Amino acid sequence: MASGLAALLDDVAAIAKLAAASLDDVTAAAGKAGSKAVGVVVDDAAVTPGYAMGFTPERELPIVWKIALGSLRNKFFFLLPGALLLSAFAPWAVTPILMVGGAYLCFEATEKIIEAVTKTANHEDSTPHVEELAQSSAEIEAQKVAGAIRTDFILSGEIMAIALATVADRPFGIQAGALVLVSLALTAAVYGVVGLIVKMDDIGVHLAARASTVARGTGRALVKSMPHVMQTLSVVGTAAMLWVGGGIIVHGLEHFHLETVPHLIHTLSEMAHHASVLGAVAAWLTFAASSAVVGLIIGGVIVAIVHFLPGRKH
Structure with a gap:
């Protein structure tokens, strides 16, 4: 009886070790996949605050929460199953x-x-249309949330595809676990930052009313800086879209052995690496800037095609 119990405990210990090793594999894979998707995450965090701005302070966090829930639905109901089906069959x-x-x-x-x-x-x-003026705040909020969730679907799709490509050589269970962790961690990170950004001016107002001179100065600085922060985020978000989108195209061209543009960009990056004291940082900046140029060219071509389609409104 004792020997049977010892054998059972040994089996349990072995299963626990295997589970721990699998969890380590999943965590490592998720970390690698998440790091590859960081550019899209920056874009997501920079774009989303604009959807929650312009409402009364008490509606800002509920709007962010609605968008975050929509993001989780996008990932777990559509993108995660789709990614795993792609991994298994195509x-x-x-x-x-x-x-x-x-x-x-x-x-x-x-x-x-x-x-x-x-x-x-x-x-x-800059003048609002009559239709916009006739809408209630609830209708405008619903439109904003729906638009944010649509944008999130594209960005989350990119995150999932990048993550899947990063762990494509791992077992199916590791892929699934890594994608789940990436989905949860990046959603929490992005919308946590977004919530902080949209409430920063309210935090500033609260601090400005405090008795402490330091608190008042900090509060006023926060309130004054928020328009500039939002403008900077808009610029960073647009730049990130170009750099990430262009970088994906460049890597795709490499994958299909269309080497001319990727080779030119890698050559420029290597030259920057050797010519600057910043080394790897200069190489990365060169690659990002070159990818953004590629993205701008591709985006310009698509914009021209879309806007010249028959029946397209000006």
Whole structure:
């Protein structure tokens, strides 16, 4: 009886060790996959606060929460099952899907740039339309949330595809575990940061009302800096869309052995690495900037095609 119990305990210990090793594998795979998707995460965190701004303070966090729940639905109901099905039955399709998503990011970023330039030159679009003025705050909020969730679907799809490509050589169970961890961790990180950003001005107002001179000064600085922070985030988000989208296209071209553009970019990166004291940082910046140029070119072509389609409204 004692020997049977000892054998059972040995089996339990062996299973626990195996589970721990599997968990370590999943965690390591998730960390690797998440690090590869960091560019899209930056873009997501930079783009989303704009959807929660312009509402009363008590509605800002509920809106962020709604968008976060929509992001989790996107990932767990659609993107995660789709990614695992791709991995099981059509792994060859991951790179083309990544490239299509990358092209869409380039298109969106280029449209944002064109809109910003157009609005700077022509202020006609700054006046709200009659339809917008007639909407209730609840309708506007619902539209904003729906738009944010649609944008999140594209960005989350890119995150999942990048993560899947990173762990494609691992067993199916490790892939599934890594994608679940990446989905949870990045959603929590992105929307935690977004919630902090949208409430930063309220935190500043609260601090400005305190008795402490330091607290008041910090509060006023926060309130004054928020418009600049939001503007910077908008620029960073657009730049990230170009760099990430262009980088995905460049890696896809490499995958299909179309080496001309990737080889040129890698050569420029190596030259920057050797020519600058910053070394690897200069190489990465060169690669990112070159990828953004590729993204801008691709985005410009797609914008031209889309806007010249028959029946397309001006």
